[in-house]
Amino acid sequence: MSDNNILKDFLVETKPTQVIWALQDKASEDWVVLDSPSFENTDVMPLWSNSVLAQQHCIDEWSGYVPCEISLADWFEFWVEDLNEDAVIIGINWQGDDAHLEMELSEFTQALAEIESLK
Template sequence: MSKLTDNLDANFKLFIEEVRESGQVWGLRYGEDWVVCRSAEFEDADVMPLWSAEVDARLHCVDEWADYEPEVIELEEFLDIWINDLNEDDVLIGPNWNADLEGQELEPIELAKALVELDA
């Protein structure tokens, strides 16, 4: 059962807490392709939605994403490789979007900072 709600700030905090605890981030993947969608906040921007729990990622494997499967990314790899690659590609990150695909959209470096801050 999903812990995500309509409270987008709480969903973001949950993302930080759970990713720090588990050391894992979840995206949706089909073959070599990962889910990336248009930003709701910024014109001409793309967002890669990510979740802190497999169950929440799996809930989004419907409709146009029905062929995708949750795929784990270890936190160390995410911070060492993915953050830089997403930043270079000008792709934002959508942490813990709820069932309505609502959530924050952050620059990759901002998410990385939040994940490594001790008092966040």
């Protein structure tokens, strides 16, 4: 699947729910952030458009993690600034080292802003 299609599918699935998914450690409440397989000296936070895709990764070294939802409102209010300060990029609908799209935080956040439902 092309990078453009990965992002498009992510946004189509996220728009009606207004929720994205990440993995959080059950005990420490830390979030999964790992070394980027594509960019040297860069951390990436994998995100998914639904809990089923996220749950598939709660194995091996992530077996102590659970999918946790992040509303788009919370993403914009709390997450963007912290991730930007840490220079973290985003892994979209992460599938591991084989198939993944990594984006700059600003590009990803702009794409989310275009589908956010303001209430």
